[in-house]
Amino acid sequence: MPIITLTTDFGTRDPYVAALKAAILKEEPGTIIVDISHEVERYSIPHASYLLTSVFRDFPTGTIHIVSVHSLSYKQHKFIALKIDEHYFVGSDNGLFSLLSESPPQQSVRILNEKAERTVFPAKDIFVPAALTILRFQDLLKTGEPINSIETLTNLKSYYQNNILYGNIIHVDGYENLITNIDFMTFEKIRNGRKFLVRFGKEKTDFLGLNYNSVQPGQCVCLFNSNNYLEIAINQGKAASLLGLGYNKKVMVEFF
Incomplete structure (x- = not known):
């Protein structure tokens, strides 16, 4: 069909x-x-x-x-x-x-x-x-x-400058998880074995979870979701409301 x-x-x-x-x-x-x-x-x-x-x-x-x-x-x-x-x-x-x-x-x-x-x-x-x-x-x-070409956009993707990978929140799902436009392949290529710090709103972390249960209920976790995009979540909580973040807010990953 x-x-x-x-x-x-x-x-x-x-x-x-x-x-x-x-x-x-x-x-x-x-x-x-x-x-x-x-x-x-x-x-x-x-x-x-x-x-x-x-x-x-x-x-x-x-x-x-x-x-x-x-x-x-x-x-x-x-x-x-x-x-x-x-x-x-x-x-x-x-x-x-x-x-x-x-x-x-x-x-x-x-x-x-x-x-x-x-x-x-x-x-x-x-x-x-x-x-x-x-x-x-x-x-x-x-x-x-x-037609030989279509309109292209590059300024809507994450970008890297001065050891910082800059991205934005592009989706807030029904659980109020915050999904960014920073993808796993870009992150790993830039990281190249280095330490990192994810900054979002007033928060920061150097920990990436495998899933939501990598932290205790009520705790914040960063992870790469099933679509391989960096996601900010609160286990059994609402990250958007509790962190005061939403669509188009900046997220940064600092490498050192």
Whole structure:
């Protein structure tokens, strides 16, 4: 059965998500629609990229992912469809897709649709028709014209300067664990056997746990989560509330 996933910053209060699903099911009633998340922080490309990279490879290859986050941000941004790691993506060329993989897209096209210049709801007017075309033909060229490159973002990634690895909190999960954009491979490459100190808010630690139970209930722990990103948590507690930290707050790792 064909699968289409949805990732948006719409929330669930309004009928926007239902409108997308209705548009898909009206044309292809047998489609399996999976919600990755509709609670992306408004306009947040880093948050959306984290949620997508956490899960999209768990779907069968050939899955189509509609992404509507910050989709009408700039007039010069194109609406695009692309193939990354054997998965199809449809959305705005706002830099988000450059954060999903270390490898460049296998194929990219600019979506050609007469509504593109005037739409205020591109997810329904542009992305859904393109996704359905891909579903039917498994061919990106049926949706538009080839392009040689996509918008890339590098300033949203962690960076290293003067023995300090700088990152940000990009997601607060339902347990109020704080997930950063510092990944394990970057950490280990820079660390190179050196000692380190993780600084966040008013706290600091030189200990990395294997899991939440590496510390006693109520204690704070830093660890690399199942997606290999540095996470700050409190065992059986709410790190965001208790530490006074949240989305986009800075986290630093000092090496010495």
